[in-house]
Amino acid sequence: MTGFASILTDLRSLASLAAAGVLFAAPPVHADENLIERGKYLIHAGGCVTCHTTEGDEAVPFAGGRALESPFGTFYTPNITPDRRTGIGNWSDDDFVRAFWDGVNPSGEDYFPAFPFTSYTGVTRADLLAMKAYLFSLDPVERANREHDLPFMMSSRRAAGAWKSRYFNAGRFQPDSSQSEEWNRGAYLVRHLGHCGECHTPRTRLGAIRDTHELRGNSDGPGDEKMPNITADPDAGIGRWSLKDIEYFLDIGMLPDGDFTGGSMSSVIDDNTSRLTTEDRLAMATYLKSVK
Amino acid sequence: MLKKSALLTISLAAMLTASLAAAADTTPEDAKAYRTSVMTTLRGHIGAASMYVRELVDDNGFLEAHAEGLANGARELKHIFPAGSDVDDSEALPVIWEEPEEFQKAINNAEKATAAFREVVSGGDKAAIARAFRDVGAACRGCHDRFRVDTD
Secondary structure (H helix, E strand, C coil): CCCHHHHHCCCCCCCCCCCCCCEECCCCCCCCHHHHHHHHHHHHHCCHHHHCECCCCCCCCCCECCEEEECCEEEECCCCCCCCCCCCCCCCHHHHHHHHHHCECCCCCECCCCCCHHHHCCCCHHHHHHHHHHHHHCCCEECCCCCCECCHHHCCHHHHHHHHHHHCCCCCCCCCCCCCHHHHHHHHHHHHHCCCHHHHCCECCCCCECHHHCCCCECCCHHHCCECCCCCCCCCCCCCCCHHHHHHHHHHCECCCCCECCHHHHHHHHHCHHHCCHHHHHHHHHHHCCCC | CCCHHHHHHHHHHHHHHCCHHHCCCCCHHHHHHHHHHHHHHHHHHHHHHHHHHCCCCCCCCCHHHHHHHHHHHHHHHHHCCCCCCCCCCCCECCHHHHCHHHHHHHHHHHHHHHHHHHHHHHHCCHHHHHHHHHHHHHHHHHHHHHHECCCC
16 A cells, blocks of 8 residues: 555544543633634534544544554544643644644644645635634643654654655645636635545655646555545546535535445545535535546 | 344344355355345435435425335345355455444444434425435445445
8 A cells, every 4th residue: 555645544443542531621712703613614624623533432522642544654643622731722823824834843843744734735824723713712632642653764753854855845725817716716625625635646655646646546545445536537537427416425425326435535524525515515516527 | 031122133143144055045146146236226216315305306206215215225234244245346344244233233323314214204394304314324324434345
């Protein structure tokens, strides 16, 4: 299996890590309610809760601990609640934005691309700060992060830095003026916030996304799943689906033939796309229908 | 006296672990082919019902029939996964037989969701029908998540 896509999750088989030891501290100061509500929407659009919540009935949302298995080792997602000691409670706005835009933590260390900053780099500062406002409105959860379980060659953040220097291009989403507003909204959601390509675009042996093959499927997806081609190709992709078919799939997970998706996409439906407005799902469909 | 749910658990577990040899003339290939037919039928009912739920077609009086077919098919699920029938290009994963109780929970969810859908369809409340159909979808996905080869 190749590709960092597989890092993104084996959403079903991961051992439940502990809600044990989870403590609730004093409630945080809340930002503007409208900003928080918008941030909540964007957090779902970004698919954050799935990876940053471990499995099991006792799991606390956003407290981290989910194991993301990959050919490069097992990564454990961090606590992103506003706990000052174990979460991101001490992060400034700029710290938060840099994590997404540049793939570095507040200490300047490089993130491994298990965190899909390669896609998130396109997200606007305004959206990121709304997302931060929502996360900081949550109860802080004291839950220590678990060290990644990586082979020696991968165990240093320098390895992540080397990977980034070769494969990562930071930059915000640039609207295409020749396309409709709906198309641009869809492109923003699919390419960046929703980071669909992290699973659906094939990768090189070293885990770099093959930009020339956008959304053409990945035979080495998360948990050995084969991630389908979701381009507009009528045979290999979803070109025969109508816009409404795609929108409905993103809403409840039903394919046009009456089948239902399973695997990691089912979690994406539950935690991410079903939480979006119909307009945003149609925008995503509009963009997907244009990808050749 | 055993409670009804306990009896169901025992009977399903027995069925799931029973050898195909118990069905004299049924080969594993036959069992798999039959299962595929039932699943295709279910998919047809779901696809048709979804067209109504999405308001792409009007109910021509047969939505109830699709809901009935869906509920009946879901009731049959517990009978169409005999041990040994994961042959050829079967999409059924071994975990079905390795964890029969978990599988039973998943198909019980499908049975309940489709029965509820049938009930609300007869009532005619569009919003309730849409909600119940969504629950059917969640139950289907819940089963496909763990017990079926990912085929998307």
